[in-house]
Amino acid sequence: MDVLKKLSEYREKINDELERLLDEKIENAKKEYPGAADYLEWIRDYNMRGGKRLRPAFMVAAYEGVGGKEMDKIYKASASIELMEGYFLIHDDIMDQDDLRRGGPTLHVAYLDYYKKHFQGSEMRAKRFSEGMAIIAGDYVQSLAVEALLNSGFDQARIVEALKVYEYANQSTNFGQFLDMLSEEMKAEEVTEEHTMNIHKTKTSIYTIEAPLLMGWALGGGSEEQREAFSNYAIPLGQAFQLQDDILGMFGDVKKLGKPVGSDLRDGKKTILVIKALEKGSPEQKKKLLSLLGKLHITEQEIEEAKQIMRDTGALDYTRNKARELASEALEAIENVELAEEAKQYLIGIAEYLINREV
Known part of the structure; x- marks a missing residue:
């Protein structure tokens, strides 16, 4: 299977649904809340700028995998998990004080x-206004995400089960962000591998892979065996994905990445590479x-020195091997469960892509 072609097919239909939903909200606002129409235009622009749409694609694939056939409904429902990401990113941009997101200004900027x-x-009033408006926007997108699921047309009992998964992801990701922000202020020697892997589980595995799969599973009426397999696939895959991301962030090809390497080091992030090297x-x-950790004006030469330390201490090999072990665990879980063949091949293929990617 050409997994990227399949992802592109999913993405096109997901984007169509997102666009329809957001345009409908804008038109309604023009009639009922004229002053808010421009506000919703900005929200629409933010959410439609791009993105791989991995999360809703996982949701649709799981639904198909357990035998779901009502494709119009699942694409409507899939907007919920993508809008959840929008809500998280809007708030995340404020916490990180980022100026750009997917090539455009963040909402608070x-x-x-x-x-x-x-x-x-004053500058203080301007900052309070801009960040307050962005927080409201994030809250609105969160509400819209839930509404998309409620209005998807599925049986009420299945929607309730999917909503339980949605809230599980919501709460887990908030806990993960709490742990992540805590680790930013901790001394590097105090941050353990277990702490960092737990952040990867809560901020990547659950929110990016497990929850979308389990929402698709719930809406498709899957079996308990399938549910267990999806979780056993998602948790290690998400952690492997994040470890690969950390490796690319230090050792990736600048031309392929389209951004400089070493930003994690500059930002003071305690990745597994750093933890094992220390x-x-x-x-x-x-x-x-x-x-060098957290040095704002770090030079290319200093980044090279840090990379060499990670090589010489075995931190790079350790991280790479751990990612491979976790990926193998994920693939084994999905290969041994009964699913519709095309969906299974997509889940196998996308896992291999995520852990072998160079960007």
């Missing part, structure tokens, strides 16, 4: 520009790596 064009006030390194290597 867009509203900062809006404030300066239309109002006069654990296995000599006193000199530890001292050097700690001096």
Whole structure:
């Protein structure tokens, strides 16, 4: 199977549904809340800028895998998990104080520009206004996500089961963000591999893979065996995906990535690469790596020094091998369960793509 072609097919239909839903909300706002129509246009733009649509694609594939046939309904429902991502990203941009998202301004930055064009006030008032408006936007998108699931047309009992999974993902991701922000302030030597892998589980495995699969499973009326297999596939795959992301962030090809490597080091992130290098390194290597971790104006030469420490201590090999082991665990779980063949081949193929990708 050409898994990227299949993902593209999923993405086209998911985008059509997202566009229909958001356009409908804009038209309704023009009639009922005229002042809010522009606000919703910005939300529409933010959510339609791009993205692989991996999460809703996982949801649709799981639904097909357990024998679901009502494709119009599942595409309507799949908008919910993509809008959940939009809600998280809007709030995440504020917490990280990011200016750009998918090639465009983040919502709080867009509203900062809006404030300066239309109002006069202090920098503090402008910041409070812009971040407040973005928080409201995120909350609205969260509400819209739930509404998309409720209005999908599925049997009420199945919608309730899917909503339980949705809230499980919502709460798990919030816990993961809490742990992640906590680790940012902890000393590097205090952050353990277990702590970091738990962040990967809650922020990547559950929200990106397990929850979409289980929502599709719930709406398709799958078996308990299938549910267990989806979870056993999702958790290690999400962790492997994040480890591969960490490796690419330090050792990837700049031309393929389209961005400089070493940003995780500059941001002071305690990845498994860093944790293992500190654990296995000599006193000199530890001292050097700690001096570079979180260094705002780190040079290319210093990034190369950090990379060499990660190679020499075995941190790179450890991380790479752990990602492969987790990926094998995920593939074994999905290969041994009864699913519609095309959906199974997609899940196998997308797993292999995620762990072998170079971007």
